[in-house]
Structures are given as C-alpha cells and as structure tokens.
Amino acid sequence: MDSHQDKYAAFVEHPRFGRGPHFTGLKPDLLQVTFHWHSPKSCRIPGTAITADLTRQTAATLAVTHYFDAERTCEDCGRPFIFFAQEQKHWYEELGFGLDSNCVRCVPCRKRQQGISRLRERYEELFHVPARTVAENFEFADCCLTLVEQGVFHKRQTERVRMLLNRVRDDRHDDVKYKELATRLQVIENQTGQYGDAQIV
Numbered sequence: 001m002d003s004h005q006d007k008y009a010a011f012v013e014h015p016r017f018g019r020g021p022h023f024t025g026l027k028p029d030l031l032q033v034t035f036h037w038h039s040p041k042s043c044r045i046p047g048t049a050i051t052a053d054l055t056r057q058t059a060a061t062l063a064v065t066h067y068f069d070a071e072r073t074c075e076d077c078g079r080p081f082i083f084f085a086q087e088q089k090h091w092y093e094e095l096g097f098g099l100d101s102n103c104v105r106c107v108p109c110r111k112r113q114q115g116i117s118r119l120r121e122r123y124e125e126l127f128h129v130p131a132r133t134v135a136e137n138f139e140f141a142d143c144c145l146t147l148v149e150q151g152v153f154h155k156r157q158t159e160r161v162r163m164l165l166n167r168v169r170d171d172r173h174d175d176v177k178y179k180e181l182a183t184r185l186q187v188i189e190n191q192t193g194q195y196g197d198a199q200i201v
C-alpha cells in the first residue's frame with residue numbers, strides 16, 4: 001500500500017466514487033483555466049482534473065473550466081472526505097446548483113441531514129392534523145422521539161409524547177409500536193442534561 005492509499009484509507013467512503021482520488025492524467029494549462037474558488041490549490045488533488053462544460057453551469061462572474069477532486073473536512077463529523085470532480089460536474093451541470101454552493105458534509109452526514117429535514121417536515125405536517133388516527137399519533141411520537149434522539153429537538157419536546165402515550169387506550173398497550181415508543185421515551189426521560197444544548201422548538 002503506497003502513501004497515497006494510506007492517506008485516503010481514513011477518508012469517508014463515497015457510495016459511488018469510493019474514498020481515494022480518481023487520477024485522470026489531464027494536465028490543464030494553468031494559464032488558461034479557472035478553478036472553483038471553493039477548491040483552492042491547498043485542497044485540490046493534482047492529476048484529477050476533468051473538463052467542465054461551461055454552457056451547462058449557471059451563470060457566474062467566473063466560470064469554472066476544470067473540476068478537481070478536492071479534499072474536505074466534514075462540518076458535522078470532522079472526518080476528511082473528497083468532493084469528487086465528477087460529483088462537482090454533476091452538481092454544477094446536471095443538478096443546476098450555482099457555483100457558489102459548496103460541499104461541506106460527507107455523504108453519511110448529508111444523508112443524516114436530509115433525513116432530519118424530512119422528519120421535521122413530517123412532524124410539522126402531523127402536528128397540524130386536527131384529529132390524528134392512532135397510527136398517525138404513533139408516527140408523530142416516533143418523529144418527535146427520533147428528533148430528540150438526534151439532538152435536534154430539546155428533551156422537553158418529549159412531554160408531548162408522554163401525554164400522547166398516556167392517552168392511548170389500554171387495549172393498545174400490547175401493540176409493538178406502542179411498546180417501542182414507550183421504551184424509547186423512558187430511555188430519554190431517564191437521561192439528564194444530555195440534550196440541554198439542543199434547539200428548543
């Protein structure tokens with residue numbers, strides 16, 4: 001294993017591109033090209049350039065002529081990862097992201113973040129349902145508990161779940177979902193201080 005592989009062995013793996021750089025051998029003439037300002041020389045990995053299609057980028061003062069694999073440190077978990085040149089091309093040419101959008105989280109943290117956003121949306125949606133069914137109440141409680149477990153909601157939010165579970169009829173107490181929710185709630189209620197810094201909503 002060479003030093004390159006050693007270095008990138010510690011990087012977070014991308015499900016599509018792996019964890020190490022993709023060397024293309026392309027050496028653009030540095031006088032003719034503009035690179036992404038989010039990827040200064042210090043984080044660009046030499047030898048990984050791919051050409052950009054300027055007609056597909058959203059208008060910017062300075063277009064980007066080449067993408068390079070670029071090293072990043074995840075804002076959430078602090079682990080190193082690569083924002084791959086192919087990924088950049090996909091973002092800026094296929095998905096229509098502006099060149100000002102930067103990749104600051106590794107894939108697992110991005111997925112987690114997206115999961116949290118979806119959960120919050122679902123929680124809000126269920127919150128406003130006037131007469132929730134039992135299944136909807138369980139889902140609502142599940143969203144709330146997960147958001148507390150993830151440190152997004154303050155522990156105080158579980159008071160709503162407690163009230164909700166207290167109102168569940170006795171004949172539903174053998175329900176697998178009820179038992180699971182009650183157990184998770186108990187775990188949170190038994191913890192102290194751990195969520196003190198989480199956001200209150």
Ligand SMILES: [Zn+2]
Pocket residue numbers: 074075076077078079105106107108109110
């Ligand atoms: Zn991360």
